Amino acid sequence: MTALYATSIASLPLLAKGKVRDTYIVDDKTLLMMTTDRLSAFDVVMNEPITDKGRVLNQMSNFWFDLLKDVVPNHLTGIDPLTVVTPAEALQVKGRSVVVKRLKPIMVEAVVRGYIIGTGWKDYQATGSVCGIALPAGLQLAEKLPEPLFTPAAKAAVGEHDENITFEQVVELIGADLANQIRTVSFELYRKASEYALTRGIIIADTKFEFGLDDDGVLHVMDEVLTADSSRYWPADEYQVGISPPSFDKQFVRDYLETLAWDKTPPAPALPAQIIEATAAKYREALFKITGQTLEAL
Numbered sequence: 001m002t003a004l005y006a007t008s009i010a011s012l013p014l015l016a017k018g019k020v021r022d023t024y025i026v027d028d029k030t031l032l033m034m035t036t037d038r039l040s041a042f043d044v045v046m047n048e049p050i051t052d053k054g055r056v057l058n059q060m061s062n063f064w065f066d067l068l069k070d071v072v073p074n075h076l077t078g079i080d081p082l083t084v085v086t087p088a089e090a091l092q093v094k095g096r097s098v099v100v101k102r103l104k105p106i107m108v109e110a111v112v113r114g115y116i117i118g119t120g121w122k123d124y125q126a127t128g129s130v131c132g133i134a135l136p137a138g139l140q141l142a143e144k145l146p147e148p149l150f151t152p153a154a155k156a157a158v159g160e161h162d163e164n165i166t167f168e169q170v171v172e173l174i175g176a177d178l179a180n181q182i183r184t185v186s187f188e189l190y191r192k193a194s195e196y197a198l199t200r201g202i203i204i205a206d207t208k209f210e211f212g213l214d215d216d217g218v219l220h221v222m223d224e225v226l227t228a229d230s231s232r233y234w235p236a237d238e239y240q241v242g243i244s245p246p247s248f249d250k251q252f253v254r255d256y257l258e259t260l261a262w263d264k265t266p267p268a269p270a271l272p273a274q275i276i277e278a279t280a281a282k283y284r285e286a287l288f289k290i291t292g293q294t295l296e297a298l
């Protein structure tokens with residue numbers, strides 16, 4: 001199977017091309033969401049596809065949607081994606097697509113952090129807090145936080161970085177009721193997912209959820225959940241406070257990019273073949289470690 005960098009579904013109108021997903025309109029209420037093999041890092045899309053990444057993310061997300069379905073409704077309709085395209089388009093769609101409810105996106109990225117790492121760690125070192133939330137002194141790199149933190153970001157327009165905002169700003173944007181509901185649901189999704197992941201020997205250091213509302217105003221989790229793109233996964237047996245744990249998620253390629261003199265604005269640097277291959281392997285490893293599943297046959 002060759003990698004898919006960009007989709008072309010001529011039988012449906014295109015709604016949007018995101019960094020990773022291409023979305024087509026099926027009808028007023030439903031969308032076809034296809035996960036491509038594109039990789040974005042630091043919000044810049046790399047030029048090379050990562051073979052099987054789209055299928056891995058799609059399968060991972062579906063696994064988590066099912067495991068977490070009692071916490072909050074999700075956007076999946078259960079409609080077979082092959083029924084909404086022509087036979088000639090089946091090959092593109094298979095294994096990487098879902099038919100979803102068309103929701104009104106809430107323009108807030110719901111980030112939950114259980115451990116202090118990445119930008120959270122940088123913020124803490126500079127200010128003693130993370131996104132304005134004061135933390136105890138003396139925390140070490142990668143340490144488990146006393147309680148998980150909700151550190152929302154405003155969803156950025158294409159080509160721009162998401163911007164961290166305070167909970168009060170979320171309230172201003174979407175109202176107190178919805179803001180509180182999103183925070184509560186995000187904590188519960190994270191709690192349940194982390195508990196499960198630990199049974200597989202995995203720590204979920206942090207993750208990001210996106211939500212939308214249906215026509216009746218019911219909150220749904222949408223986009224992707226707990227994939228290796230939206231989460232930091234660490235092997236529990238190698239976890240040690242004070243050092244940056246090895247990860248089997250997008251961090252691998254971020255670490256490579258940090259070795260370059262690249263300013264993290266487009267154009268993306270070329271990825272060497274061995275980095276592409278190792279990244280593809282990391283994604284497949286993540287799928288197996290978390291779900292116990294290998295890629296579904298096409």
Ligand SMILES: Nc1ncnc2c1ncn2[C@@H]1O[C@H](COP(=O)(O)OP(=O)(O)OP(=O)(O)O)[C@@H](O)[C@H]1O
Nearest residue numbers: 018019020021075100101102103105210212222223
């Ligand atoms: N059920 C849904 N209804 C409406 N829009 C959705 C639904 N699920 C996902 N989306 C939106 O579709 C787009 C999916 O594209 P993609 O995942 O590539 O996102 P992105 O915003 O470009 O990047 P990133 O996820 O890294 O922030 C996002 O804008 C997401 O908010």
Ligand SMILES: [Mg+2]
Nearest residue numbers: 018021223224
């Ligand atoms: Mg997305």
